[in-house]
Each structure stands twice: as C-alpha cells, then as structure tokens.
Amino acid sequence: MARCNSxxxxxxxxxxxxxxxxxxxxxxxxxxxxxxxxxxxxPGPGEPIAHDGPSPPPFSQQTINEALTRAHNRCECxxxxxxxx
Ligand SMILES: [Zn+2]
Ligand SMILES: [Zn+2]
Numbered sequence: 137m138a139r140c141n142s143x144x145x146x147x148x149x150x151x152x153x154x155x156x157x158x159x160x161x162x163x164x165x166x167x168x169x170x171x172x173x174x175x176x177x178x179p180g181p182g183e184p185i186a187h188d189g190p191s192p193p194p195f196s197q198q199t200i201n202e203a204l205t206r207a208h209n210r211c212e213c214x215x216x217x218x219x220x221x
Pocket of ligand 1: 140141142165166167168169170211212213220
C-alpha cells in the first residue's frame with residue numbers, strides 16, 4: 137500500500153501513548169489520516185482519552201521539526217486500514 141504523502145495540515149502524533157516524546161515515538165500524519173487513525177482507538181483529535189491513562193508528554197518544537205524533516209513534510213501514514221489513500 138502506498139504511503140499517503142499528503143502535505144496538508146500535518147500533525148506530529150505519538151505512535152505509542154506510553155512511548156514518551158522522543159523522535160522515535162513521533163509520526164507525521166495529515167489531518168485526514170490522523171482523524172481516521174484516532175476514530176479507531178481514540179474518541180477524536182484533541183479529545184482526552186479517559187480509559188487509557190494520562191496523555192503522553194508533548195513533543196518539543198525541536199522534535200516536531202525533526203519529525204517533519206524526517207518525513208520530508210509529508211504524511212507518513214501507510215496503514216492498510218486507512219481509507220484516505
Ligand atoms: Zn495522510
Ligand atoms: Zn492514512
């Protein structure tokens with residue numbers, strides 16, 4: 137399955153909620169993939185997840201920048217279940 141590669145409304149999100157805020161726990165998603173992803177396991181973008189412990193620590197601006205650079209400012213989503221691509 138092809139990668140999404142969208143460059144619109146990119147969000148750096150935590151791959152694992154308990155995985156910390158380092159670069160290897162960061163994934164760049166466009167807003168559509170992010171909402172597709174979050175509707176599977178989360179209530180929705182920006183909403184707290186009551187059943188899953190505390191929210192992960194936010195990424196630093198440097199980590200966000202590094203994640204975006206690593207992703208070439210494009211969505212990294214390759215999920216087979218994602219309907220966006
Ligand atoms: Zn995407
Ligand atoms: Zn996707």
